[in-house]
Amino acid sequence: MVEAPIPQDTVLDPVAIVNWSIDSGLFDIAYSAWGWPIAEIVHFTGLCLLMGSVGIYDLRMMGAFKGISLAGLHRLVPFGVLGFVLCAASGAIFVSSSPDQYLYNPAWQIKMALIAIAGINMAGFYLTTAGAVRSLTPYQDAPRRARIFAIVSFGCWMGVIAAGRVITAFRPPAWFWCGWCS
Numbered sequence: 001m002v003e004a005p006i007p008q009d010t011v012l013d014p015v016a017i018v019n020w021s022i023d024s025g026l027f028d029i030a031y032s033a034w035g036w037p038i039a040e041i042v043h044f045t046g047l048c049l050l051m052g053s054v055g056i057y058d059l060r061m062m063g064a065f066k067g068i069s070l071a072g073l074h075r076l077v078p079f080g081v082l083g084f085v086l087c088a089a090s091g092a093i094f095v096s097s098s099p100d101q102y103l104y105n106p107a108w109q110i111k112m113a114l115i116a117i118a119g120i121n122m123a124g125f126y127l128t129t130a131g132a133v134r135s136l137t138p139y140q141d142a143p144r145r146a147r148i149f150a151i152v153s154f155g156c157w158m159g160v161i162a163a164g165r166v167i168t169a170f171r172p173p174a175w176f177w178c179g180w181c182s
Contacts, residue, residue, distance in 0.1 A: 030097035049083025
């Protein structure tokens with residue numbers, strides 16, 4: 001069976017990304033004996049911090065854990081930010097050392113889109129609703145728009161986890177999705 005040639009990417013250059021990864025040392029880290037496993041551990045630790053703080057905050061805004069104040073839970077958000085930074089750093093190692101396996105992978109593309117939506121949703125929450133939520137007492141329900149922000153956030157992060165888990169099931173070039181390639 002003859003595979004179709006891989007289209008030329010005029011936007012992202014996987015070879016240039018790998019060369020940068022080699023020049024920066026990330027490639028050597030990723031493909032050292034312990035590099036990839038440690039990066040995976042860092043990635044999952046970051047995910048645990050993110051979901052253990054932001055996820056619980058979202059669930060509380062959706063109506064769970066009513067005895068816990070949202071202001072108290074909000075103090076955990078910096079751990080979620082740390083978790084996101086850990087995920088982004090370890091994710092950069094993964095992508096820069098094997099860009100062809102990520103950039104054109106439908107699961108990775110969905111994951112990145114969901115992260116972008118979660119970021120826009122978070123900005124909208126903090127610009128419009130966070131102040132009203134901070135003043136709530138432990139047993140008060142969050143306002144409707146806060147619940148909507150929480151549902152979108154929680155849904156995005158659950159989708160990020162699901163898409164991340166299936167990245168290995170869609171290995172390019174068999175699943176080559178590149179809408180911008182010629």
